[in-house]
Amino acid sequence: MAISKTLADELEKRRKVALEGGGAKKAEDRHAKGRMTARERLDALFSAGSFQEFGMHAQHKTRHFGMENKSIPTDAVIAGTGFIDGRPVAAFSQDFGVAGGSLGEIHAKKICHALDSAGKAGMPVIGFNDSGGARIQEGVGALSAYGQVFYRNVQLSGVVPQISVIAGPCAGGAAYSPALTDFLIMTRENAQMFICGPEVIRAVTGQVTTMEEIGSAQAHASVSGNIHFIAENDTHAVEIVHRLLSFLPSNNMSDPPHRIEAELSVEDDPALDDILPEDPKLPYDCRKVIERLADDGDFMEVAADFAANIVVGFGRIGGVVVGFVSNQPTVKAGTLDIDASDKGARFVRFCNVFNIPIVTLVDVPGFLPGVNEERRGIIRHGAKMLFAYASATVPKITLIMRKAYGGAYLAMCSQDMGADRVLAWPTAEIAVMGAEGAVNILYRKELANAEDRTAKAKELADEYRAEFASPYLSAGMLFVSDVIQPRETKGAIALSLRALLSKRETRPPKKHGNIPL
Template sequence: MAISKALADELERRRAIALEGGGAAKAEDRHAKGRMTARERLDELYTKGTFQEFGLHAQHKTRHFGMEKKSIPTDGVIAGSGFIDGRPVAAFSQDFGVAGGSLGEIHAKKICHVLDHAVKAGIPVVGFNDSGGARIQEGVGSLSAYGQVFYRNVQLSGVVPQISVIAGPCAGGAAYSPALTDFLIMTRENAQMFICGPEVIRSVTGQVTTMDEIGSAQAHASVSGNIHFIAEDDAHAVAIVHRLLSFLPSNNMMDPPHKIEADLSVEEDPTLDELVPEDPKMPFDCRVVIRQIADGGDFMEVMESFAANIVIGFGRIGGIVVGFVSNQPTVKAGTLDIDASDKAARFVRFCNVFNIPLVTLVDVPGFLPGVNEERRGIIRHGAKMLFAYASATVPKITVIMRKAYGGAYLAMCSQDMGADRVLAWPTAEIAVMGAEGAVNILYRKELKEAEDRAAKAKELADEYRAEFATPYLSAGELFVHDIIQPRQTRSSLALTLRGLMSKRETRPPKKHGNIPL
């Protein structure tokens, strides 16, 4: 049966209203502020012509509080799926130009539909958060709607990657949905994320603050650790999404997008011999080492500005996607503190659930000492790293570059914590504590009687290193599988990773472990 012109015209009329969203004036206002509209963000995200929208004709349910006759096209959120580099990806984009992007029952149903579709299809989901918050005209129904979104975020966790882009306001309860996802990207100038704004904080506590201090991208990237990447604008945020997805599998049943070639290069790289000083007290930038090891120097660092004493991120070695974890000697001497432990532990767990092998580079003098760290719970937080590494079943390779002392040696994935292969450079020092500390404990009498205490301490420290901290001692007792020259690191890692691709490891049946949160 042919569709009549009247029916076709009515369909096009309704489509035009929905596609217009908040109208041309609001779109122009956003452009003037350097922002994209909700649809433009999805256009930038997807390969042209591949986006299929869900719920274009959705309308709000509110029948009171003066909204009975108000039209809310698409109910303030655009949802659907499309293709990125040939891979299907689901997404939603809140439309601040329509009712402030406020979340009501229909709005939430559209988001939930996208999340349900993502888990059924086994595809990543990207959410653009740009909303004034709950639609208060819908009362408790809007709170229930948030709960339904949160519940699905948790159900999807560890099943498909979830990426959130904070591209506008994200306040109150709305902030918890992105907080439950795997990666958060926030635009520098136009986004805010907070539970209580400056005015609420002032009125309740008397504390005076600013949005920059509590809700800006910089604050969340460097102080609170709530976000993983800062984007300069919407287009940059989408570019970060694209790059991030290039390292991630579509779901937990698939391998990451490796680029394995038939011929594996095993050439040595003499440059690595020069990157790390022999003096254990001389700092160096571990990111230089990572980029030298990674294919083409391509390393995507995650949470660059937070807990900079540990470095995490994605790269490839011999075409195999890996997650790098490395101590950073240029910051706090590479010690592990509370924030570094949290940062590393969550990254390790992400890599594990999505089948990404882990490469750990070690130069750690220990956990950060101090009253503040002890009182804030360094024991509990440090235990997260132990738990994360021990529970991970993906291939785990550890390279001890220099210092590996005490409990931090274990926390950085020693063989005892499940490392499949532990390699050490000749510069490695593996011991229960640093030489200076050990000498002060073991040789108090000799130091006390020495005429030149400093010279004697150095002599004894050198003796301690030679007798108790040499990598050959650990290799002799099979705590280290091999000692290699730095120039051999890349080829050794590539060969080991290739050999571990078929790794299978089963654990005792249980719901899940009880990580010390």
């Protein structure tokens, strides 16, 4: 039976209402501020013509107080699936131009549908958060709706990658959904994320603060560590999503998008021989090492502004996608503190659940000493690194470049913590503690009797390094697989990765381990 003109016109009319959202005026206002509309974000995200929307005709006509019979096109959120570089991806985009993007029962059902679809089909899910929060008029129903979203975020954790883009306000309970996802991207302007705003904080505690101080992208990237990337605008945020997905598998049953060629190049890189300064006390930027190891120098750093004494991110070595974890000697001498431990452990666990091999670069003098660190729980937080590495079953390759002392040596994935290969440069020092500290403990009498205490301390420290911290000592005890020249590093790691791609490791049956949180 042919569709009558009346029915066809009705369909087009309804589609027009949904596509217009908050109307042309609100779209113009957003453009004037350099922001995209909810639909424009999805158009930029997906390959042209590939987005398939569901729930377009959801127009919740609520009977709740103050909104009787008010029509809310699409119920203020657009959801569906599309393709990015040929891969299916689910997404939702909250529409601030419609009822402030507020979340109600139908709004949440659409988000839950997107999350459910992602789980069933094994595809990543991207969420654009731009909402005034819970729809107050719907009362506890709106709170229940948030709970349904949170529950699905948790169920999908470790099943498919979840990426959140904070592109507008994300306040109160709404902030917990992005916090439950794997990666958060936040636009520098026009976006805020907080539980209690400045006015509430002042009213309850008397403390005076600003949105810049507690809810801005910079605050979350550098202080709280709640977000992983700052985007300059919506377009940049979409670019970050695309690049991030280029390193990630679609789900936990798939391999990452390796680019493995039939022939593996294992050529030496002489530039690595000159990376380390001659003085072992001088710092250097570990990113220079990572960029020499990563194919074409392509390294995507994650959470660059938070806990900068540890560097984490994605790259490829010999075409194999890897997660890099490295101490950063230019910040706090590369020591592990509370924030660095949290950052490193979280990244290692992400790599493990999504089958991404881990390459760990070690130059760590120890855990950061201090009363504040001890009182805030460095033991508990440092244990997260131990737990994360020990529980990871993906290929793990460790390179010791310089210092590897004490418990921090273990926390940076020693062989005892499950490393499949441990390589060391001739400059490596592997010991219970640094030479200077050991000398002060072991050779007190010799130092006390020396005419030139400084010269004697240096002599004893050199002897300690040679006898007790040499990489050859550890290699002789099979704690180190091989001692190699820096120039040989990329080839050695590439060969190890290729050999370990078929690694299978089973663990005792259990629900999950109890990580020290």
